[in-house]
Amino acid sequence: MYLYPLWIRLWHFVNAILIMILIITGAAMQFADADHPLLTAGFAGSARLHDVAAIILTISYIAFVAGNIVTGNSKYYRISKKNLFSGTGKQLKYFLYGMFRKEKQPFPVTMDNKFNPLEKVSYNLIMYIIMPLLILSGIIMLFQDLKVIIVFGTGLFIFTDILHIILGFLVSVFLIIHVYCCTIGPKPGSLFRGLISGYQESEEQ
Template sequence: MSTEEKIYLYPVWLRIWHAFNALGILVLIYTGLNMQFAKPGFELIRFDLAVTLHNYAGIIVSISYLAFFIGNIVTSNSKYYKIKPKGLRKRLFKQIRYYTYGMFKNEEAPYPISEKRKFNPIQKYTYVVVMYLMVPIIIITGIALLLPELIIEEVYVLSGIFLTALLHAIIGFLISIFLIIHLYFATIGKKPLSNFKSILTGWH
């Protein structure tokens, strides 16, 4: 690919955020699994250490998310997340067809990356749900679990702490699944490592 064909998609601030966020989430997943399934005689790491690391990683990811949110407000990066409901179903089915059939037949991607479009329709709406719905929920429930006095004691005869922890765990599981899918789709490029190189250099 020539220099003229390259597109600068990932500014420095976004790459730094991505690195902190990725490392923080990996620590959260690892320590979260340990806290969820630890029992006498089986611990990936000491339970108290897992709790401490989970709390610190959660704080770092929360601050990182705040930087992402502000960055999207003050830079042009927000344009990639704008929702366009008109024709959404058609765009989604077109992209689904490509993922399930077209790319295995070496067809051209229906929504190639450009300066105006960083994500295809499936990526865009998935990222919007994850970054603007799931992540805020997991941050809010995480803060509530750190400060349990903020949680309503009882909701329909169920413990407020239990419901908060349950929601936190469910969203954490969904984000973990998203991460696995995200890593897989990152390998779908001109070469398997092309997209990973892009997030390091900024150039697609």
């Protein structure tokens, strides 16, 4: 079944590369330590790479939101109130013990229902709450000398810096869980193959 159109796959690929660069360079800056030079070598390079990747990610994020609106892709992220708690609960139970009892997926992937409720909730959280805040706090730190920003004083930078670290950490946690969940397909590599070809293997196999 053809689930992922080309633009989604391209955006997803670019986004994945950028997020990984941002996590690595961000951690290299935040945990810089002169006593452990191997862990944090190239601080200046990390700072530059982080800036460049962040700017491209912001553009990519805008393209994603615009693409969702234009193509109607946003419908896959909508979740009913009914499914918000019960659906996510069901899916969580499946991941925690249902799948070990060979139970069937509570929300099998169809052309109209690409994501299960847990995915919908986490994707909405990441893309529509965490990412905008992460980009905004990043913009404040990137353009510290802008008059509209400087008027708030150093406190704003300390606050946004800590917020940026927390949000960045949440994105890195999401990335780990997201990648791991992608191994829970018909075969461990089948969902990754789908991200390249656009086709997803049937889970009934």
